[in-house]
Amino acid sequence: MGIKERRDIEKAEMKKKIKDAAIELIEQEGYEKLSIRKIAAKIEYSPTTIYLYYKDKAEIITDMSSDLYHKIESNTAAIMSDDSMLSIDQRVHSLLNGFVTSLCDEPEMAKAIMYSETNVIFANENKNNKPSNSGIDMLDNFLADGIAQKVLKPNAINTSWMIISALLGFAMCAIENQLYKLEDFDRLVNDFVEVLMGGIRQ
Template sequence: MGIKERRDIEKAEMKKKIKGAAIELIEQEGYEKLSIRKIAAKIEYSPTTIYLYYKDKAEIISDMSYDLYHKVESNAAAIINGNAALSIDQRIRSLLNVFVMSLCSEPEMAKAIMYSGTNAIFANESRNDKPSNSGIDMLDNFFADGIAQRVLKPNIANTSWMIISALLGFVMCAIENQLYKLEDFDRLVSDFIEILMGGIRL
């Protein structure tokens, strides 16, 4: 292993420590009381060292959001690429399921991001006064296909951000109440998604 590879691994490990400490502190004290100094004390480094990796606490949350969003997006891509034979409503159901399960697989990180109030998981841009990101756009495209195939209601065009909002509410409830630990959590998720699907199917 070369020097660059070793440094990259060390940098990734340090960032992981910093994010882990930030998650713990947000859970204990809330995002408003989070500080670089407290993170440094938690992992027993100087604040100066933390600043080598992040300029402020908002950047730490942004990095966490990227990690989690990338996980959701990767899992969604696997669903899309691996289930081409499924009907459009089955594919949408699978996408909604993977969204919930991906976030619930990292409960502490999801909660920390939500508590930060940065809105980073939900959307990182706005278009026509509506939240937007590549995931929302992808779901909107699926909705458009479903409308064209006369499987989905025509009035749901460009409303996937509403579905994402509902999913995030469900995820936060599941995380706050530790429902994701229940043996029948898969069934709860399926039931919730079926309720959502009932609102968009013809």
């Protein structure tokens, strides 16, 4: 292993330490009381060291959100690859199911991001007066395909941001109440997604 690779690994490990400490502190004290100084004390480094990696606490949350968003995207890609033979409504069902599962696989991080009230996990831009990001746009495209195939209702067009809002609400309720630890949690997720699908399926 070369010097650059070793430095990249060390940097990734340090950033993970910082994010893990931030998650713990947000859980204990809330985002408002989070500070670089407190994070530094928790991992026993100087604040100056933390500033080598992040300029402020908002950047730490943005990095966490990016981690979680990439995980969701990766899981979505895996779902689409595995389920390519499914009908469009079955694929949308799998996508929605995977979204909730991805969030609940990282409950502490999801809570920390939501508690920060930075909204980056939902949508980081606005388009045509509605929340938007690449995930929402991708789901909109799937819904449009389903409508074209007469599998989904015409009024499902451009409703992805509403669907994602509902999924986020369900996931955060499941995380807050530790429902994700239940043996039949997969069934609960499936039932909830079926309720949503009932509103858009022909």
